[in-house]
Amino acid sequence: MTMIEAIRDAHDVMMGRDDNVVVFGEDVGYFGGVFRCTKGLQQKYGRARCFDAPINESGIVGTAIGMAAYGLRPCVEIQFADYMYPAYDQMVSEAARLRHRSAGDFTAPLTIRMPTGGGIFGAQTHSQSPEALFTHVCGLKTVVPSNPYDAKGLLISAIEDDDPVIFLEPKRLYNGPFDGHHDRPVVPWSAHPLSEVPEGHYTVPLGSASVRRTGSDVTVLAYGTMVYVAEAAVSEQGIDAEIIDLRTLLPLDTDTIAASVKKTRRCVIVHEATRTSGFGAELSAIVQEACFYHLEAPIERVTGWDTPYPHAQEWDYFPGPERVGRALKRVMEV
Amino acid sequence: MTMIEAIRDAHDVMMGRDDNVVVFGEDVGYFGGVFRCTKGLQQKYGRARCFDAPINESGIVGTAIGMAAYGLRPCVEIQFADYMYPAYDQMVSEAARLRHRSAGDFTAPLTIRMPTGGGIFGAQTHSQSPEALFTHVCGLKTVVPSNPYDAKGLLISAIEDDDPVIFLEPKRLYNGPFDGHHDRPVVPWSAHPLSEVPEGHYTVPLGSASVRRTGSDVTVLAYGTMVYVAEAAVSEQGIDAEIIDLRTLLPLDTDTIAASVKKTRRCVIVHEATRTSGFGAELSAIVQEACFYHLEAPIERVTGWDTPYPHAQEWDYFPGPERVGRALKRVMEV
Amino acid sequence: MPAHDPLNLHVPEPAFRPGSRPDFSGVTIPKAGTVRKPPVDAAPEDIRDLAYSIIRVLNRVGEAVGPWAGQLSDEELQAALKTMMKVRAYDVRMQMAQRQGKTSFYMQCTGEEAIACAFQMALEKGDMNFPTYRQQGLLIASGYPLVDMMCQIYSNSRDPMKGRQLPVMYSSKAHGFFSISGNLGTQYPQAVGWAMASAIKGDTRVAAGWIGDGSTAESDFHAALVFASTYKAPVVLNIVNNQWAISTFQGIARGGSGTFAARGHGFGIPSLRVDGNDYPAVYAVAKWAVERARRNLGPTLIEYVTYRAAAHSTSDDPSAYRPKEESEAWPLGDPIERLKNHLSVKKLWTEERHTQAMAEVEAEVMAAQKEAESFGTLHTGPKASARDMFVDVFKEMPPHLKRQRQEAGF
């Protein structure tokens, strides 16, 4: 299964099990979404449970909050993460705070999906990775799957979760695991073991990271597309790195991270978002706090540059295997 | 002069010098703003240059961008930082990117002021410190003054700057330097040397920090209200700390920071915002990257908790001198 | 190219500022009873005139007249008056409590009592209001305990909001009162979403959104109208036009439109304008709109014309921006006086009865206050728990919050 199919399947499973699950967003109904992640759901579950929304992200999230307060479990799509900003107030000031401010009288069990990241020549308005803007907001959970198996299991967890979950889908992974070697042939999911997705209901719990490669020399913290970039860099450099796919950024699996860095004594953090105040900053701070006495080299961050995501210069911007490789080497040389 | 008077004075100086400076926002015109930072400007410069805006933060920033593109220098007020979210899209997707995306064809020289921080029993919607949501956005400058002298000089720099500047005013400092000892009598600005504000035009440059106390044992990085909290904590603990008032978070004065930490070999970061992905994370990452081999103790962050800013529990939430003091002691004990 | 005169910026100003004498004699107010009452399934395009008029029932001498009159029994009207009196007494006591330092903040609804009180009576159990901070009347009219409201104001050990929220930010699902947000306008699309949920589930509950004149300028107002219009959500969208948004007069939000109700026309939403200080008129219009929603006929927009007689909040002093006499000069009068007058005309009320009712509501409010204060006030007595600050951020406390709570030592 591709990641798109896995996401569609998660929707299908949940809509089938629970009448309260409703799905809407721009172009999500009849057409099934511009990335086709909701294809066929309207036909199967009817227009009242899967429908097109007006182009108003604040309205999409705002009405979803009202529905969630009613008792539904809305799962809405923001067409691209770059277009979540108009909805940011409803996410931050409302969804994230409702349970706390009403002391549990009202809650907002909704899932907000959005494609993130670059690598598709989408330029600055189809490439952003705004995860740090969510992790700074208490009351939101933030999830980034990196493969079909996790995508389905995590999305089911997100929909079942009683708190608002931001579900970020690395769009460059929709159709295959991408390691940053844009000049090589595209690899389809079918070639990857994590594209084996069980039928029906299963969950991948929120808040638990996955060790994608065990190793002893350096810990690489990554999520989404960067997991594959890290794998490529590690194998190209021939370094015995431990690669952790964070999967959930908040709540974060700090135990797994700290245990790994205490073992390897080195840490490289990789993400596609701009560097300053990116989620890598938090990871760096946490690793430093938890593993100060174990660290043998400075923690490195390999990230997108602090510029808008450019069009023609996409591959100069993207933190590919070469840049990650250089960081690994620097850290190992200490 | 109080901080409010200094801010009003900066507006006055700039409106007097430059016809292109216009000032608007909610309740900003006739009344002069709920904190009175624009009092008297409409009377002096007329309704076309200082006026009340409809309650639509996106419209305020959106129209200001249009005005800035025309050639004006709008300086707008968001009534509380907590209400900036509806304008976030215009700030992030538009103001911050306009110069880059048009390759300099259009620019957005505007200043967006907003009161931040707690300590006034304003609860979750009148107390937030969203600076990290701005520092993550390339193309925005972010400024936080801590005293009347800086406030005026920095605001003049911000208005004169050819890029969009976010100007965060710690509202608990408006009428006096507040060190977190809420149970002690309020100290007025008149008792503080930095309330001496020169008449007319002067600037404090953006991007330069100020060493508020030189010391050799530990570096405290702070801004806004936390500068006074740090001062109180340092003097109460009797520690020879170097206290740096960052003043501008982006561009950040990393040279001053790194030089200090290399000297003191210890670092405590203090801010009022929630911890996870707060600006302290970036500071921690930067200090760690720049000073890894000099550090003798883990960098500590003393911050607001990862909860909404509460009402009754305001002083349990606020990172006051006692918490900062404990962190300083911990760091010194290593 | 022809030469043109220079443009200039039009900045609307209120008719009166401090120092000038307010005079509303030029304002046309339709006579009570003169505005027609269409059937609830009237086509929006056939009733556009209702957005430019003012539906009124109580005339100058206190009679209830016209097609919107006669919907309330004598007992209901008497109870209504007492409810409004209770809201006002509650406001007076809480305002005073704030002045006495027992809490940090308070907001009165003086002069606007009829709107929330009458609207609440048009709802059924299970319906949901999405209020602003000036609809305490909804809670009181629904019988929510005054003690609980006061405990919220005091942020004390029995505060249902556990001390977390600014005073007046109540929440009560059981009483059909959605958790108030400090962020203006956000509740409007939420109300629409809640109503859509009722329709999706095939239930019969309806929602009511509330917003102030100033806040209609907020973008979420548009989001709400778009969704309500498209999905024909069973929602009543209320605009309380009390003429002021803190120091800003309603003309800044309204702009070139004659009325706020007219905003509904661009969405094909039936839009009515009603005298907000006229309890029977508010009730009748609310009933009409709620019935539309309940019968799956879709949303209704209602503008209530009223006046914010008090300061915006305890942090505000309106004498800096509007004439002190403006409230008195305001032509629609006081809702309590007007209903009292009506009841007197109907021989259902006397001065003695009024004095007695006043004593009763004041005694009730004072008793409640005494009880509430026994659970603490903001700065003295039992307190909301600090440990509790970490609860309800999520349903289950994640590890990092547990660590922080430990670090905090609570």
Added chain:
Amino acid sequence: MPAHDPLNLHVPEPAFRPGSRPDFSGVTIPKAGTVRKPPVDAAPEDIRDLAYSIIRVLNRVGEAVGPWAGQLSDEELQAALKTMMKVRAYDVRMQMAQRQGKTSFYMQCTGEEAIACAFQMALEKGDMNFPTYRQQGLLIASGYPLVDMMCQIYSNSRDPMKGRQLPVMYSSKAHGFFSISGNLGTQYPQAVGWAMASAIKGDTRVAAGWIGDGSTAESDFHAALVFASTYKAPVVLNIVNNQWAISTFQGIARGGSGTFAARGHGFGIPSLRVDGNDYPAVYAVAKWAVERARRNLGPTLIEYVTYRAAAHSTSDDPSAYRPKEESEAWPLGDPIERLKNHLSVKKLWTEERHTQAMAEVEAEVMAAQKEAESFGTLHTGPKASARDMFVDVFKEMPPHLKRQRQEAGF
């Protein structure tokens, strides 16, 4: 409590989906020439009907009729036709270039050429458009070099946007064309602000905002109308209703309102609806609105009724969501055909002249393309500079960006 029937959610659907045969015979379209032309200072409340009709000039046989006709000289009309042909030829070439892999993305405006081309002719130098991605006609009609447009499409070494932007995101201050944003709706309040600035400065320039039918649902649409209405900004607010927003038909954005133009009524903004495929009608209405703005009479809202004949973009295949025949069946025809027809009727155009004109524009476009490609295409030839990516984030590059550029090795 009376029992009520269960509610149900109303979800609008387009009349035709793939597999059904589009039939617009039921759609009422006013005869050309029948809609009145009010004076530019008409009160908005006196011309509400114009938002519910369609202003048209060219009738079925190609004559220009009625009060909005007769504003363009023969030469202007001939030039207009050629401009529209050029826009279409440009679209065809760039669409093909994308298919050939010379760039990543492209968006055509097929069938909508009249709107931008005619509107541009109603502006003066110094005025400013705040366009969406489907107003390439504004640039071409203003004489902006095709080569520069193509270099932007190719993100090549001569791209005025330096390779940073998605294809079609042009910007030209000199040609009154504000930098396009990928974020829908944000440009609308910016247009209002720009217009307000002109008024604040006492200048005479006017602004034009552009938005699509789907994007009127966006909240910034409301922000723009609120500010425009309040400050009477000298701005023309254009809505291009091409019936579709990607796969979503206009009914989802429009909801219960009969038209998009009606959205202006709630703001007291004069609102007109015009046949967007009728060049003389678009021009006349644009002129009217621009004159209003220029004479400080405030904003105008215009809905252009048209049809998106092509796919949304090169990433889209409309056959998945609408009948292939819908475009052909669309009753307002093709703007180029209609103007050509008009010119023929006026004996100002022949088939030979058309063939020749076609050859001329195609030659011009091809020559421009050749020149543009000499500066590179997205994947081959000279490239936009990587080093340049760090420039223009700020006016002066701050230290952290200098360090990053160094780290990047550019």
